[in-house]
Amino acid sequence: MAAALEVSSLSVSYGPVRALHDVSLTVPDGAITAVLGGNGAGKTTLLRAISRTLAFHRGAGTGSIRFGGIALDGLGAARVVAAGVVQVPEGRQVFARMTVADNLRAGALGRRDGRGPGGRRASAAALARVHALFPVLADRAHQRAGLLSGGEQQMLALGRALMAGPRLLLLDEPSLGLAPLMARRIAQTVREINAAGTSVLLVEQNAAIALRLASTAYVLEVGEVALHGPAAELAASDEVRRRYLGVVDEDAANDAVRAEADAPRLRGWTP
Numbered sequence: 001m002a003a004a005l006e007v008s009s010l011s012v013s014y015g016p017v018r019a020l021h022d023v024s025l026t027v028p029d030g031a032i033t034a035v036l037g038g039n040g041a042g043k044t045t046l047l048r049a050i051s052r053t054l055a056f057h058r059g060a061g062t063g064s065i066r067f068g069g070i071a072l073d074g075l076g077a078a079r080v081v082a083a084g085v086v087q088v089p090e091g092r093q094v095f096a097r098m099t100v101a102d103n104l105r106a107g108a109l110g111r112r113d114g115r116g117p118g119g120r121r122a123s124a125a126a127l128a129r130v131h132a133l134f135p136v137l138a139d140r141a142h143q144r145a146g147l148l149s150g151g152e153q154q155m156l157a158l159g160r161a162l163m164a165g166p167r168l169l170l171l172d173e174p175s176l177g178l179a180p181l182m183a184r185r186i187a188q189t190v191r192e193i194n195a196a197g198t199s200v201l202l203v204e205q206n207a208a209i210a211l212r213l214a215s216t217a218y219v220l221e222v223g224e225v226a227l228h229g230p231a232a233e234l235a236a237s238d239e240v241r242r243r244y245l246g247v248v249d250e251d252a253a254n255d256a257v258r259a260e261a262d263a264p265r266l267r268g269w270t271p
Contacts, residue, residue, distance in 0.1 A: 126163050217230075
């Protein structure tokens with residue numbers, strides 16, 4: 001399978017502090033690739049480097065990042081979005097004082113197909129898709145985003161990213177701070193987004209969710225790739241089970257991963 005994203009020998013520092021060292025990974029076209037790791041492992045820094053937002057956080061990096069054969073090195077963040085790479089940041093970060101509808105319109109501003117008639121049609125189709133995935137966003141279109149629940153704000157953050165027409169979605173801890181039922185609802189939606197043709201790079205501390213969704217996974221430790229391979233193989237690894245699934249025997253680890261697959265579909269459920 002061809003690679004949608006290729007990261008080669010990426011190293012990043014914030015001043016004298018090294019955050020990533022010689023990190024290489026690929027996201028195959030049409031696949032979900034997961035990145036696991038504890039706090040401080042460098043997961044968010046990796047996404048910032050790909051989305052070209054490192055400078056906003058006073059970071060600088062070396063290495064090569066290519067998407068669809070095009071070098072992202074040197075591009076501004078807006079041009080990366082226009083190229084089809086869109087990030088959903090950790091903590092949702094919706095525009096709290098703006099309405100739900102205005103948040104979604106803001107997401108469409110970065111579309112690569114522009115604001116002409118074709119762009120307007122594409123934005124209308126994207127909005128219909130977002131409303132189909134998250135009916136609550138249609139119901140609360142005129143409500144301020146800051147008044148939504150945490151789960152609804154995560155839906156809005158995902159919906160806003162989808163309005164930009166991403167070919168590759170960068171997800172930073174989408175289940176963070178959510179109740180288990182809502183985390184599973186978001187995971188199911190990520191699966192549906194991927195099934196519709198969008199590649200996904202998923203950064204996630206919830207290893208059970210991540211390893212169930214992904215075909216390939218990488219484990220970062222102190223800014224370096226410690227393990228990588230097929231997600232199913234990593235789920236069976238003693239080290240991954242012990243550190244990230246919180247269990248020490250194979251049956252319990254497999255049960256933790258399978259529980260995500262057996263969770264009920266929650267279409268239309270709201271907290």
